Amino acid sequence: MQANKWKAMAVVAGVMASASASAQSTGGAFGSAGQFVISSDASGNLGYTTEGAGYGFIRLNPSVDYFLKENLSIGSGVDIAAAFYDGDTVAAFGLNARVGYNIPLGEKVSVWPKGTVTLFLGDNILALQDGTGSAATVLLEGYAPFLYHVTPHFFVGAGPRLSIGLGDDVDVTISVGTTVGGYF
Numbered sequence: 001m002q003a004n005k006w007k008a009m010a011v012v013a014g015v016m017a018s019a020s021a022s023a024q025s026t027g028g029a030f031g032s033a034g035q036f037v038i039s040s041d042a043s044g045n046l047g048y049t050t051e052g053a054g055y056g057f058i059r060l061n062p063s064v065d066y067f068l069k070e071n072l073s074i075g076s077g078v079d080i081a082a083a084f085y086d087g088d089t090v091a092a093f094g095l096n097a098r099v100g101y102n103i104p105l106g107e108k109v110s111v112w113p114k115g116t117v118t119l120f121l122g123d124n125i126l127a128l129q130d131g132t133g134s135a136a137t138v139l140l141e142g143y144a145p146f147l148y149h150v151t152p153h154f155f156v157g158a159g160p161r162l163s164i165g166l167g168d169d170v171d172v173t174i175s176v177g178t179t180v181g182g183y184f
Helices: 002-026
Strands: 036-043 056-069 072-084 089-101 109-111 114-121 138-143 146-151 154-166 170-183
Touching: 056 089, 072 114
Parallel strands: none
Antiparallel strands: 036 056, 036 170, 056 072, 072 089, 089 114, 109 146, 114 138, 138 154, 146 154, 154 170
């Protein structure tokens, strides 16, 4: 009976040591290999579009990224967007894939440029209210948020975003995006 107790304690100690080593290997600085990042990007009406129609827009992009190796990430997320015209609202929902590379600039600051391809479903965020605009369903983006690591495993950031909508026409939107997230 006593031997089984010691065996059980040894197994528990081994599991705890293994879990601790695993947590330490992915618990380093932001961008360490094996880390998962959960974040939400957002951009608002600080934008300009080549479509010629004045409108405000907001986009939310909850996502998950994984660092394959030091500073190199891949990820995916959903894109929820809305455009506000003269009393009208157009909504869009999309799925995306992205790749990024974290560049540490200091102990608490880094820049994490990402390239993203989004496939929109339903209405399109870039279509004009009168239907004369592009019927884009694919969006190519470059986004480079400067991150401030507030505490270990939590960051906020902002940076420039360039979006190119592909459809009947090519539409370009320049905006400022923000992000908030954490990693483990």
